[in-house]
Amino acid sequence: MTVHAIIGGTGLTELPGLTLLEAIPMQTPYGPPSADIVRGEYAGREVLFLARHGHPHRVPPHQVNYRANLWALKRAGAQAVIAVNAVGGIHSTMGAGHLCVPHQLIDYTYGRDHTFFEGDIEHVTHVDFSYPYDEPLRQRLIAGLAAERYLFSSHGVYGCTQGPRLETVAEIARMERDGCDIVGMTGMPEAVLARELELPYACLALVVNPAAGKSSGVITMAEIEAALAEGIVKVRAVLARALAG
Template structure:
């Protein structure tokens, strides 16, 4: 049964390491079959809405994007009862119409990462979830409305290309991605969005532009010092956005129009007789609803 009580999960990227507006704060350590998440989970409420916050890069930003344990992060949030997941992530822009300070509510992704663990489903239990429309339209719309109410510059829709990092793009790569029609570039949305879909969690992202990447030669190369300046400004807007989105979504929820909460019903291919006990044990949270049918 789909939960009626909403629990909003917030994954904070570069510059977003806490939610100051949370009431009744608790820090919780969560163990997962996939190892340790990036940090302890921070639980609290805003306007009677339950929230669970996780700093993607950990305390002090000690974890680089290519070493984030994305499976443990999503599993931990699922175990904590999260029903809706919002990602806040720094990014570069490929369009002059998306300047630093813009919040891009991306709705498509291109995955150019390699070597990251991208699925919960391994030998012994196979599933193929659809990623045709990877973002929950209801969450994305709520983000857009909240941004507009707060006068935060925003753009609804767009393609986010995810690279491994931690290095920024070469100029040749940047121009290639721009020629593909990508809107923004980052290092963390993949496989995060894929794993959220496998865990039947509606997902949306506010990609916060910090720079123009290096295709725009008039702006010079991407440098951390410049990025940090914009992150400071984006941090204030992100804090206001989290408060507004909690109030807007409210404590009661309805299922995602994408049907994400029952995604595994159409994705699992391994019959019960062939599923390994080891795989089933690791999937107790991620696929718990499906396995209890």
């Protein structure tokens, strides 16, 4: 039975029927992860949770220790990873509250520790990253969304920017020309590190605001927080379906 890990905010540990068993402090060769790993039991299955930005939420996207996070989850027994990401909507269908299971991504980040294969290694390793998300795991999330009858997109291109600032109108225009449908700050290098560890990985993206230039007003944190609070209820329901499936 596959042990799934969920990376996202601390609110994801509030699934109905979830029993929290323990918090596991971890040390890794890459430093400490963002937070203790929380182990729980849901529908008779072991589930692991990790708060990507720490608990409380205080680690900005460009300073998340992605290598430590993924290494710690695998060491704790994770066999697959579901990432929950708050994103901005670029495509016209991606309004606030919309859910997307991306099938591709473009990495615009820089200066992040993006591989395990460096330093004192025996040989150079190149992983195939043509399709960054695991298709069977994507399909489980899609089935969960369909069962809940939420508005969602079964495909999308995730553009990952450096942060922590939001993007300019010109940057979003460029990303749209590149083919991006949503924009976030945490999708990479998380996805490729999971691939290097041979962990199936998929993303459930919650749109919390229109991207820069996609609305008539400025983007406010109050707007983002309100959409996140409303959308996390949907995310929990989808995760419950996916984990029980």
